Amino acid sequence: MLDAIAAYWNERIHDLEMTDAPVGTLQFFDDLDDYRFDKLRYLPALVDFSGFPDKRLLEVGCGIGTDLVRFARGGAQVTGVDLAPQSIALARLNLELRGLAGQADLRVGNGEALPFDDAQFDVTYAHGVLQYTHDARRMVEECRRVLAPGGLAIFMVYNRVSWLNAMSTVMGVGLEHADAPVLNKYSIPEFERLLQGFSDVRIVPERFPVKSRLHTGWKAVAFNGVFVGTFNAIPRAWVRRFGWHLMAFCRS
Numbered sequence: 001m002l003d004a005i006a007a008y009w010n011e012r013i014h015d016l017e018m019t020d021a022p023v024g025t026l027q028f029f030d031d032l033d034d035y036r037f038d039k040l041r042y043l044p045a046l047v048d049f050s051g052f053p054d055k056r057l058l059e060v061g062c063g064i065g066t067d068l069v070r071f072a073r074g075g076a077q078v079t080g081v082d083l084a085p086q087s088i089a090l091a092r093l094n095l096e097l098r099g100l101a102g103q104a105d106l107r108v109g110n111g112e113a114l115p116f117d118d119a120q121f122d123v124t125y126a127h128g129v130l131q132y133t134h135d136a137r138r139m140v141e142e143c144r145r146v147l148a149p150g151g152l153a154i155f156m157v158y159n160r161v162s163w164l165n166a167m168s169t170v171m172g173v174g175l176e177h178a179d180a181p182v183l184n185k186y187s188i189p190e191f192e193r194l195l196q197g198f199s200d201v202r203i204v205p206e207r208f209p210v211k212s213r214l215h216t217g218w219k220a221v222a223f224n225g226v227f228v229g230t231f232n233a234i235p236r237a238w239v240r241r242f243g244w245h246l247m248a249f250c251r252s
């Protein structure tokens, strides 16, 4: 199964279709950073990318290194692991183009069997990865094993009980990467159970509707013109638990 997961992600760089710039250029990486942080406005508000100077930070499933660049810019000593060789090659280029390669260690590797001794990192981070791996529990346990005592683990999975999951069913719009070899979604209690090995867990539902470039025709009118405004007019406290992304902040 891990071979199929690696092969899938090696061919499908996350969000690749969001830029026309040649793959591997600075413009390419900048466009994908812009797209990501426009869509995920909550992310820099919840994760202080500059808040880990000199800390040893491991990103599991780092993709092309978009978030790793931000952590490295903030002064963290970053390590990135991904199953897909193509992702690691691009992540390396991304950090090199920005003069950050000196503080980065990038490796093709499996987050379910990390090639590191126990207690090597102050922070582990896996955004949008547990839901695509074969054995999410093993990945969580590996992230916990390599954390130093008191270290911070940050994860994001998709919320099964969310506006986007409901809407994709009603509008017949497939979820991104629905064709991946593994795509799991979790309710909040299921996610809590997955993380029960940590001493302290805080789950924050996020990712509410924003206008999307993905829809066209009547779906664009219904989604961008009607749904986004209506949903966002409801007090956030009433609908927070239906956010599409479940962020977790865990202490070892």
Ligand SMILES: C[S@@+](CC[C@H](N)C(=O)[O-])C[C@H]1O[C@@H](n2cnc3c(N)ncnc32)[C@H](O)[C@@H]1O
Residues within 6 Å of the ligand: 005, 006, 009, 010, 014, 060, 061, 062, 063, 064, 066, 081, 082, 083, 084, 087, 109, 110, 111, 112, 126, 127, 128, 129, 132, 133, 134
């Ligand atoms: C949706 S992409 C997310 C990439 C990046 N974290 C982001 O948010 O843009 C999922 C990534 O997880 C990686 N991945 C899936 N299972 C993995 C595993 N067991 N070990 C390491 N990486 C894995 C894939 O290769 C892919 O790059």
